[in-house]
Amino acid sequence: MNDPAKLNRRQVLELCISRGLLALAAGSVLLPKQLFAAWQQAEQQALKPTPHEAFGPLFLKDAPNQRVLRAPGDPGVPLKVSGRVLNTKGQVVEAAVVDFWQADHRGLYDTHGYRYRTRFTPGEGGEYGIDTVIPGHYPDRPAQHLHYMVAAPGHRTLVTESYFATDPFFEGNIDKNWNKQGIAEHKEMILPVSLFENASADNHSMHAEITLDIVLEKA
Amino acid sequence: MRQALFFAALVCAPLGLCAADRTLTYEGHPSAIYFSPDSKTVVAGSWSGGIRAWDVDSGNLVKDKTGLKGTFLLSPSLYAVIDEDNRTVAIWNLVGQSRVRLFKGVDPSTLAVSHDAKLLAISSGEAQTVEIWNLATGKQNQLVQDGAGGAARLVFSPNDQALVSANYDNDIRMWNTETGQLFARVGDPTGTMFGAEFTPDGKQLIVAGLDETVYIRDAKTLAVIRQLKGQGEAIARLAISPDGRTLVTSGRDPIDARNPAKVVIWDLPSGEIERVLQAAHPAFALAFSPDGKWLALTLKDNQITLLDFGAPGAK
Numbered sequence: 184m185n186d187p188a189k190l191n192r193r194q195v196l197e198l199c200i201s202r203g204l205l206a207l208a209a210g211s212v213l214l215p216k217q218l219f220a221a222w223q224q225a226e227q228q229a230l231k232p233t234p235h236e237a238f239g240p241l242f243l244k245d246a247p248n249q250r251v252l253r254a255p256g257d258p259g260v261p262l263k264v265s266g267r268v269l270n271t272k273g274q275v276v277e278a279a280v281v282d283f284w285q286a287d288h289r290g291l292y293d294t295h296g297y298r299y300r301t302r303f304t305p306g307e308g309g310e311y312g313i314d315t316v317i318p319g320h321y322p323d324r325p326a327q328h329l330h331y332m333v334a335a336p337g338h339r340t341l342v343t344e345s346y347f348a349t350d351p352f353f354e355g356n357i358d359k360n361w362n363k364q365g366i367a368e369h370k371e372m373i374l375p376v377s378l379f380e381n382a383s384a385d386n387h388s389m390h391a392e393i394t395l396d397i398v399l400e401k402a
Numbered sequence: 403m404r405q406a407l408f409f410a411a412l413v414c415a416p417l418g419l420c421a422a423d424r425t426l427t428y429e430g431h432p433s434a435i436y437f438s439p440d441s442k443t444v445v446a447g448s449w450s451g452g453i454r455a456w457d458v459d460s461g462n463l464v465k466d467k468t469g470l471k472g473t474f475l476l477s478p479s480l481y482a483v484i485d486e487d488n489r490t491v492a493i494w495n496l497v498g499q500s501r502v503r504l505f506k507g508v509d510p511s512t513l514a515v516s517h518d519a520k521l522l523a524i525s526s527g528e529a530q531t532v533e534i535w536n537l538a539t540g541k542q543n544q545l546v547q548d549g550a551g552g553a554a555r556l557v558f559s560p561n562d563q564a565l566v567s568a569n570y571d572n573d574i575r576m577w578n579t580e581t582g583q584l585f586a587r588v589g590d591p592t593g594t595m596f597g598a599e600f601t602p603d604g605k606q607l608i609v610a611g612l613d614e615t616v617y618i619r620d621a622k623t624l625a626v627i628r629q630l631k632g633q634g635e636a637i638a639r640l641a642i643s644p645d646g647r648t649l650v651t652s653g654r655d656p657i658d659a660r661n662p663a664k665v666v667i668w669d670l671p672s673g674e675i676e677r678v679l680q681a682a683h684p685a686f687a688l689a690f691s692p693d694g695k696w697l698a699l700t701l702k703d704n705q706i707t708l709l710d711f712g713a714p715g716a717k
Contacts, residue, residue, distance in 0.1 A: 238570045240596070
């Protein structure tokens, strides 16, 4: 890394631009030294750890390693969940283990078996992908959600949930309703949902996709 | 008429109860019930329904603390007020109406107080720890590492030397309350164990939960000695009679609330089911009176049933 004392203002700005920090620099009255410190700090904590959400009572350990949870013919909107497991520096976390569990399209969990449950290690680049369905609603927990527990050596085990920005529960206004009934604890865990048409000559079905990069903190 | 006591002729028949059983009215669903050590008072509490206590013989309401939010009844004489927004837990004495301790920076998944009322255990799911505090001095005795999910149930052994956490990550851990040493940890449960109680002699730990089976475990090693099957639904709580002969489990299908909830009364030595009672909701609060005469539980909305188990000491 270059010595900050040897960088002139232009060089620092260039670095910031390259690191996506222009927003910080623009309109600010930061001195180059301060700007550099901000950049350095940002480098060290490039990514915010994924926040904790409730664990819920319906976890089952030792789920099978499976990426396709949606069996042929399963009702419900097909959903692809993908992302990477990273540390706060944006590096791939080695030997991470992801437990993922959710309700089926009716909002019901399988507690006698492992339907819509999986436990796996992400692939190269920390990437993971799960083929599933959008979970349904059930009375005790009216917002649709997915559960994650992610453990890795040297890192704090993360327990979290993601929610769906498309869920009618949020009444189309995430800013206002994100914490409705105290269910979601962090607004950022309400994820945007992309919808795609699987168009073929005689079949115009849809599927949904969400992306969640899971960022673990050091233990 | 909150203090009304009904000799439950009307509810006895449909619920299969006997004539000596009683009901007490409680608005809401109690999450904890305790009897006083002399068995003369029964106390119930819930998160938002406040705390009420009744004289068992007369059914008269002797304590009525409503308007509280975040209450968690810890014993017949202590309760916690949990402020989730400000991350505080205040421990109050029910009898003297005095605040015993205030803990800051805590977000408990559950709490428990030792039988001698000297120790308070606080499980934090987010911190993945259990803190053991000395209530008299306000000092933290131990901080132990628990699983990722937080405790579904914390329970002290009868002599208060051991603390058990049944974690939402399915594992059960047991520590020495004095030293924090991990006595035992088992990873064999297949589902969260919502109910965990020591037998009165302290030799066994009985746990039950999501996988619908009752596990009788050795209280030292936590190894499974015996299993009881027959509830046929997830088990929410359990209670053991003071003579160690009767086990009561309450449950419901945790997924589909349309299925009825049941309370199963087991003869513990034989492992056979003695009675099955239908309930509107799973009884999250179950308690035997120390003299063994009463089992307090919730079978219907807005009331607590006292089941008559016969003359004290007899069964």
